[in-house]
Amino acid sequence: MTEDTRGRRPTTTYEELAAAVADRDAGAFVHVADRTDDDMRYLTRFRGPDRPYAFVFLPDDADTTAESEPSSGSTRSSASGHTVLCAPALFAEQARREFPGDAVRTDAVGDPAGERAAAVLADAGVSGPVLVPAQIRHDAVARLEAAGYEVTASDATSRARRTKTDAEIERHRVVQRAAVRGLARAETVLARASVADDDRLHWDGRPLTTERLRRQVNATLAAAGVDPSGNSVIGAGATAADLHYVGDDAIFAGETVLLDLSPRGPAGYYADVTRTFVVAAPGGWERRAYVACEAAREAALDELAAGAGVQASTVHEEAAAELAAHGFRIDSEEVGFTHSTGHGVGLSLHEAPSLSGSESLAAGDVVTVEPGVYDPEHGGVRIEDLVVIREDGYELLQPYPLGSTPRDRSAAW
Incomplete structure (x- = not known):
């Protein structure tokens, strides 16, 4: 975690996710939740809707050339990986303003967040296991598995949240x-x-x-x-x-x-x-x-x-x-x-x-x-x-x- 460039609010870096993905030889880290989930609040700083949206962390060797909208809140180096927030289109401006990661993708109302996450993984050529928090929505896990990804739980987010900056x-x-x-x-x-x-x-x-x-x-x-x-x-x-x-x-x-x-x-x-x-x-x-x-x-x-x-x-x-x-x-x-x-x-x-x-x-x-x-x-x-x-x-x-x-x-x- 770091301060943003203006020093007004906490923002997020993702070293713990990068370490967990590398240690587990995984292809990515994914979370799907709504604004009430504290892990999602930490990962995205996005005070989004009360319906699910997706966050994806991709390691450095993933293909991140797929088109997406840059996040205006990004203040970090890409040395620890590449991050994507899949936000509902109605919340696009807010997402780009608040998300401290790399890119925001928007989806139409009703698009399953798990499918949006799977699409990001597919675009990046991810083939290995996918790490998720233990409390991720069951339907999101089902959609990731249906897309061919092995899903396994990780406590990387809770470990990252423990030590405060x-x-x-x-x-x-x-x-x-x-x-x-x-x-x-x-x-x-x-x-x-x-x-x-x-x-x-x-x-x-x-x-x-x-x-x-x-x-x-x-x-x-x-x-x-x-x-x-x-x-x-x-x-x-x-x-x-x-x-x-x-x-x-x-x-x-x-x-x-x-x-x-x-x-x-x-x-x-x-x-x-x-x-x-x-x-x-x-x-x-x-x-x-x-x-x-x-x-x-x-x-x-x-x-x-x-x-x-x-x-x-x-x-x-x-x-x-x-x-x-x-x-x-x-x-x-x-x-x-x-x-x-x-x-x-x-x-x-x-x-x-x-x-x-x-x-x-x-x-x-x-x-x-x-x-x-x-x-x-x-x-x-x-x-x-x-x-x-x-x-x-x-x-x-x-x-x-x-x-x-x-x-x-x-x-x-």
């Missing part, structure tokens, strides 16, 4: 900055809330619920130019123990309010940040859980301070050990620490690497650090930050204050 990291930073604005808005609402006689929180003259709080968050995110994407998880009390709660629940004093925000920016990259608050002084389980999660977060970050080369699983092990030392279970799927300490983030909200996996972390990995503990009888606590791994340490992409007592953040954010 400076341009991609900047996209994460921008959307993470917007995410903490949404978090600051929620914290401010909680700080300004009053407590009724029944311990229920009230704000702006009415009972405060997780849905009302979510609407405040989402309005802030939209104003900042990012898409909430249905990922504004807000739970209170028992629903804070639900890792993905997006329902409507009353909020009471003394219970945990967990806010996990993962908006998506215009370039397709995600943010991910979580904080947990308690209105009125926390005590008992809530206080102990928060202290434990803060300690686990520090333990994980201490491991990441070694930078590139640290074993991902050791980060999880250190965080889990800290939570266990505070008396929380780490061996249950329902109570205690029930998930990995973190995961990769990119064009997908969850992608490689996992912080409970066996691989070593590399410079350019963008990962979450998110220890949490949960108990439906009490609530849930999680603290989450987004970090980028550097050669000699890590960087928090957008710091946000810690603390379980909500404060008015309107002036700071």
Whole structure:
């Protein structure tokens, strides 16, 4: 991956595809999907239609003399191969503008994308096996096979997507900055809330619920130019123990309010940040859980301070050990620490690497650090930050204050 010549957006180079094709003695790499497929978004940067289109990578020795329209977005050398986007004719101008590869071919409405890809292969004289992502459409595979090509799965795209360049990291930073604005808005609402006689929180003259709080968050995110994407998880009390709660629940004093925000920016990259608050002084389980999660977060970050080369699983092990030392279970799927300490983030909200996996972390990995503990009888606590791994340490992409007592953040954010 590189920046484009104006430095405004990430673009794509294809060395991983070239290496995979060479290593497997294949004739090409093909993907067929629509705009919702994150691999296709990475390969083409084309925000195309919600119907399938095709991408084809051809190695240097392929015949690429067949006529096609050059892509105005191309900024790279052809040293790693030749790339073609088969786009619907109605989207031709957009495709030529957005695609960072070599050529755009247009097709009529209704042309099967798999057949268009096969035609590109035939024009280039491809005869060997064709590599595809595992999630490629079944009908596209059937059309490639019907054209005489052996089709085999490859993880080249996911490997290419894992390590982020400076341009991609900047996209994460921008959307993470917007995410903490949404978090600051929620914290401010909680700080300004009053407590009724029944311990229920009230704000702006009415009972405060997780849905009302979510609407405040989402309005802030939209104003900042990012898409909430249905990922504004807000739970209170028992629903804070639900890792993905997006329902409507009353909020009471003394219970945990967990806010996990993962908006998506215009370039397709995600943010991910979580904080947990308690209105009125926390005590008992809530206080102990928060202290434990803060300690686990520090333990994980201490491991990441070694930078590139640290074993991902050791980060999880250190965080889990800290939570266990505070008396929380780490061996249950329902109570205690029930998930990995973190995961990769990119064009997908969850992608490689996992912080409970066996691989070593590399410079350019963008990962979450998110220890949490949960108990439906009490609530849930999680603290989450987004970090980028550097050669000699890590960087928090957008710091946000810690603390379980909500404060008015309107002036700071």
